[in-house]
Structures are given as C-alpha cells and as structure tokens.
Amino acid sequence: MALSQRTVSVVATQAAAAPKAVVADAKTDETVEAAELSSSMAASAPVDAERVARIRKAIQDGNFPLVPSTVADRLLALKMEWNPNDAA
Template structure:
C-alpha cells in the first residue's frame, strides 16, 4: 500500500488524549433524513394516485392530428430525437 503524500500527524506517547463529547449533529442528520424519506414517500403516493397525463391535452392533439391541423415539422422531430439521445434538456 502506498502512503499518501503530505504531512503526517505526530503522535506523542506523553500527550494525554481527552474524551470528546458526542455531537448532536448526527441526531439532526438522522432526523432530517427521516423527514426527507417521509416527504419523498408522500410525493410518490400523490403521483401514484393520479396519472401524469393531461387527458384534455391528449384529446386536443389527437383531434388536431385527425383534422390535419397539427403542425408536424421533421426538423423539430429530428432535433428532439437527437436531444433525447444525448439526454440534453434545452429549457433547463
């Protein structure tokens, strides 16, 4: 095994080591993690209850495609396919 480069701490046998009080930070981190997990679970349940699709918008688009009034441009489709392939998000 290779030792890291840099200064190494000196340990003296004559120097006493005192006990360190336990930090309350660990407790706060645990509480925050539990709250985050509960929040994520709540959000997941709310998403599971309703479909993430706007049915009215889908119906409008279907109707426009049937009527031939929905603007389909090959360049836009190609750009979006390339962006999807590259996982690029132009509006973020």
C-alpha cells in the same frame, strides 16, 4: 527532534450523547404530510389530460402540425443530451 524523543499522550474525550427525544420524533406532521403528498403524486403520471385529448383529436382530424425536420431536430437534441453512464 528524533523519533525516539517523541511521546504520545492519551487525551480523554467524552462523546456527546445524541438527543434521543429528537431522534424518536423525527416524523413530524410536516414530514408525514410531505410523504403523503409525494406518494400520491408518484402514484399517477403528471399528464394534462385535456391537452392529450386536444392533440389526439387534431391527429384524428388530420390537423396536427407535424414537421419532420422539427421531429428530427428534437430527436437529435435528446440523443446529444442522453448519457447512458448517468446514474438515474
């Protein structure tokens, strides 16, 4: 079939109307509760204060088991996993 023999037909389409009531009520009780929970959790760091106190006390007493090779291994592992090109 040659290009000159092709015809274009216009097809009428009807756009589906978005349910406005659902869009207006997007924030339900669950989403409001989830937003409040996430903002309260983001306000403070997830720190186990009791564990920090035990470690601090062990360091002060000189009882904290610090093995230089373990520290070096973990630093190298973190460096190997770190990718500066990752978008955070």
